[in-house]
Each structure stands twice: as structure tokens, then as C-alpha cells.
Amino acid sequence: MLSACLEVLGMTLSVTGSLLVMIACGLPMWKVTAFISSNIVVAQTTWDGLWMACVVQSTGQMQCKIHDSMLALNHDLQAARALTVISAVLGVVGLTVTVAGAQCTTCVRDERVKEKVVHAGGVVFILSGLCALVPLCWMANNIITDFYDLHVHASQKREIGASIYIGWAASALLLLGGSLLCCSFSQDSRSSYPLKYAPSTPYTAGGDMDKKQYV
Secondary structure (H helix, E strand, O other): OHHHHHHHHHHHHHHHHHHHHHHHHHOOOOEEEOOOOOOOOOOEEEEEOOOEEEEEEOOOOEEEEEOOOOOOOOHHHHHHHHHHHHHHHHHHHHHHHHHHHOOOOOOOOOHHHHHHHHHHHHHHHHHHHHHHHHHHHHHHHHHHHHHOOOOOOHHHOEEEOHHHHHHHHHHHHHHHHHHHHHOOOHHHHHHOOOOOOOOOOOEOOOOOEOHHHHO
16 A cells, blocks of 8 residues: 555656656746846846747737757757756656556556566656756856856846746656655565465374374
């Protein structure tokens, strides 16, 4: 029972993390305009994402432009694109593997094989979380470095956007969910070994022990 609960909880957290990775990958709010000017009246706000850049006017109108050339992007954006896509793909693969070995499915009959399949799915989810965490931390470090760089003009400074925070939450869910899947069969595996009992002592019809037991 405990193993099934851990399995369901780990799968739920992992799937939620994978969905959040996809959302963070698609949203353009990785870098947002830093409001560090003394003038509080700002005409427009700039959002920089992995796939597009958007400008939001003070009137509420928004215009977005997709990045046409991949080679023209910065190295951090290129790496973030690749690793977030890999993370999303690994999330789908991890879900497929975990469902194949789940206790509620009959794709795999042998309990030993089920345990190994679920553990493999947990490892895939952990790798997915790590692939998402690396570009997020790299991008955040570059944003903070440029923000405190005196050679960068104030209009070019950016702050950490909502997509990075969503990605951090997704990475945490993937790592936690994958760890729970790796531990889901631990309780059952310890109790799955057959119990060996000592052979009973035979007695004769008169209630005495068999003479062979004295030899």
C-alpha cells in the first residue's frame, strides 16, 4: 500500500513538473525590463523568451516577434532552448516508462521487472529535472551579472522573469517525483522474500516422537 501511494505521488509530481517545464519553455518571460529609473511612467515593457521577444505597451497592446535565426541568438539562449526541449522530451519518456511498470497496469507481469522499470522512470524524471535546472541557473546568473555590471546601460538591464521561477518549481517537482519513484518499491522489495519455516517435528500416533529424530 505504501509503495502504491509513493508511486502515485511521485508520478503526479513528475507529470506536473513536466507540464511546468513545457509552460516555462513556451512563455516569453525569461528576461523582463528592469524598472530602475526614477521615472515611474514607463511606456513599454520588454519580454525576452527562448522563442520570441515581446513588447507590451502601457495601453495593454502586445507585439511579439519570433526569433528568426537560431545562430543569431546568444549562447545562453541556444543552450536553454536545447536543454529545455530535452527536459520536456525526457519527461514524456519518463511518463511512458513509469506507466509501463506501474502497479495499476499489466504491461509487465513480473514484480521484479516492474520495480526496475519504475526505478528507470524515476531516473529519467531526475535527468529531466537536471536538464531543466542547468539553463535556468545559467540564465539567472547572466541576468544578475549584467544587472550589476556598470558597463551595461540602464535601459538594457533585465530582471528574472516568471518563466525562470516556473522552471525552478518544475525542476524541484521533477527531482522530488523522480526520487519518490526510485523509493516506491523499497518497502515491498524488503517484504517480498519468502519466509522460511523450520520443518515441523513428526510425531507418531501414540504422541511420541519418531525414533529417527534421536539418530
